[in-house]
Amino acid sequence: MQHTALGYxxxxxxxxxxxxxxxxxxxxxxxxxxxxxSSPGSIYPALKKLVKAGMLEQCLPDMGxxxxxxxxxxxxxxxxxxxxxxxxxxxxxxxxxxxxxRFAFLQNDKSTQPTLNFLTSFQSxxxxxxxxxxxxxxxxxxxxxxxxxxxxxxxxxxxxxxxLEWAISAEREFDA
Amino acid sequence: MQHTALGYxxxxxxxxxxxxxxxxxxxxxxxxxxxxxSSPGSIYPALKKLVKAGMLEQCLPDMGxxxxxxxxxxxxxxxxxxxxxxxxxxxxxxxxxxxxxRFAFLQNDKSTQPTLNFLTSFQSxxxxxxxxxxxxxxxxxxxxxxxxxxxxxxxxxxxxxxxLEWAISAEREFDA
DNA sequence: CCAACCATGTAAGCTGTTACATGATTGA
DNA sequence: TCAATCATGTAACAGCTTACATGGTTGG
Numbered sequence: 411m412q413h414t415a416l417g418y419x420x421x422x423x424x425x426x427x428x429x430x431x432x433x434x435x436x437x438x439x440x441x442x443x444x445x446x447x448s449s450p451g452s453i454y455p456a457l458k459k460l461v462k463a464g465m466l467e468q469c470l471p472d473m474g475x476x477x478x479x480x481x482x483x484x485x486x487x488x489x490x491x492x493x494x495x496x497x498x499x500x501x502x503x504x505x506x507x508x509x510x511x512r513f514a515f516l517q518n519d520k521s522t523q524p525t526l527n528f529l530t531s532f533q534s535x536x537x538x539x540x541x542x543x544x545x546x547x548x549x550x551x552x553x554x555x556x557x558x559x560x561x562x563x564x565x566x567x568x569x570x571x572x573x574l575e576w577a578i579s580a581e582r583e584f585d586a
Numbered sequence: 587m588q589h590t591a592l593g594y595x596x597x598x599x600x601x602x603x604x605x606x607x608x609x610x611x612x613x614x615x616x617x618x619x620x621x622x623x624s625s626p627g628s629i630y631p632a633l634k635k636l637v638k639a640g641m642l643e644q645c646l647p648d649m650g651x652x653x654x655x656x657x658x659x660x661x662x663x664x665x666x667x668x669x670x671x672x673x674x675x676x677x678x679x680x681x682x683x684x685x686x687x688r689f690a691f692l693q694n695d696k697s698t699q700p701t702l703n704f705l706t707s708f709q710s711x712x713x714x715x716x717x718x719x720x721x722x723x724x725x726x727x728x729x730x731x732x733x734x735x736x737x738x739x740x741x742x743x744x745x746x747x748x749x750l751e752w753a754i755s756a757e758r759e760f761d762a
Numbered sequence: 763c764c765a766a767c768c769a770t771g772t773a774a775g776c777t778g779t780t781a782c783a784t785g786a787t788t789g790a
Numbered sequence: 791t792c793a794a795t796c797a798t799g800t801a802a803c804a805g806c807t808t809a810c811a812t813g814g815t816t817g818g
Contacts, residue, residue, distance in 0.1 A: 510738045517734035558693035562686045565752045572748040576741045
C-alpha cells in the first residue's frame with residue numbers, strides 16, 4: 411500500500427520541510443507538479459494513510475490551526491529506497507513524469523552520486539525505448555502502418571530523444 | 587460513463603475493423619499503444635459496458651469461438667465527437683498520450699481537415715504549455731528553485747518543444 | 763458585511779490492477 | 791501427451807474524482 415505516485419510526492423515534499431495538507435495542495439496547484447493532482451479528496455486520505463503506515467507524523471500543534479506533518483525515519487528510508495531504484499524501460503515508457511519526480515527529490519540527498527546513477531540508468535532506459543520504437547517502425551510486419559500511426563510513433567520518438575539529450579546535458583551539469 | 591481512455595481506445599480500434607477482446611489485448615501487447623493497458627480484467631468489462639451503452643455490438647457468431655464486436659452508428663458519433671475536440675493546454679500537460687491516441691484514430695476520418703484542425707490546436711496548446719513553464723522558470727518568486735527542480739522543468743520544456751516541432755513537420759506532411 | 767480564501771475532511775461512484783478460474787486448440 | 795497459447799471471464803481491492811460539508815479568518 412502507498413506505492414502510489416501521490417504518496418511518494420507527498421512524502422518527498424514533506425521531507426523537504428514539514429507541511430500541512432493545504433500547503434501541499436498549493437504546491438500542486440501552483441507548480442508544474444500539478445500532474446499529481448490536488449483535490450482534497452485525494453490528498454487528505456493519502457496523508458492519513460501515510461501516518462497510519464508510520465511514514466509521516468503530525469507535528470505538535472504549536473499554534474495556529476495548521477496541522478503540519480514531518481517525515482519519520484522509516485519514511486526517510488522508504489523514500490530513499492524508492493529514489494535509488496534504477497530507472498527502467500517500462501517506467502520511461504509509461505510514466506516518465508514519475509521518473510522525473512524521483513529525479514527532483516534526489517535534491518534532498520546529501521551526495522550527488524544517486525543523481526548521477528539516476529541519470530545513467532535513465533539514459534539506458536530511454537535508449538532501450540528508442541530502440542523499441544525504431545524496431546517497430548522498421549519491422550516488415552508493420553509496413554501497413556498508416557501515416558497517422560507512423561506519425562504518432564514518431565512523436566514518441568522525438569519525445570524520447572529529447573529526454574535523452576536532456577539527461578546528457580544534465581549529467582554534464584553535475585560533472586563540474 | 588465510458589469517457590475513459592481505454593474506452594475510446596477500444597472504440598477506435600473496433601471502428602477500424604471488428605475485433606475480439608483477445609485481438610484487442612494483442613494490439614496493446616504488441617504495439618506502442620501498450621500504454622493503454624492490456625489486462626483482461628480491464629478490457630472485458632470495458633467492452634461489456636460499451637455494448638450496454640450501445641456503442642458496440644457483438645457480431646453474429648459466424649464461426650469459430652471468437653466473439654467479435656463492431657461499432658454502432660451511435661458509437662461512431664461518440665468517437666467522432668471525441669476526436670474532433672480541440673486539443674487543450676491541460677490535455678497536453680496531463681495526458682499527451684491520449685491526445686496522440688486521438689491523432690492516430692483521425693486516420694479513420696475521410697477528410698484530412700480534422701487532422702489539420704487537430705495539429706493546429708495541438709500546436710497552440712503546446713505553445714501555451716511552453717509559455718507557462720518558461721514563465722514559471724523566470725518568475726522572480728522562484729529564484730530559490732533548486733538545480734534539480736529547474737532541470738526537471740527543463741526536461742518538460744524539451745519534451746514540449748519536441749512535440750511542437752513534430753506537429754509542425756506533421757502539418758507539412760498533410761499540406762501536400 | 764460579504765466575498766474570498768484558508769483549512770480539513772467525508773461519501774459515492776467509477777476505473778483499473780492483480781489474481782484467480784476455466785476450457786479449447788495447436789504444435790512439438 | 792504436455793506445454794503454450796487462444797479466449798473469456800469474475801472477484802477483491804485500492805486509488806482517484808467529484809461533489810458535498812463545515813467552519814475560521816482576512817480584506818475591501
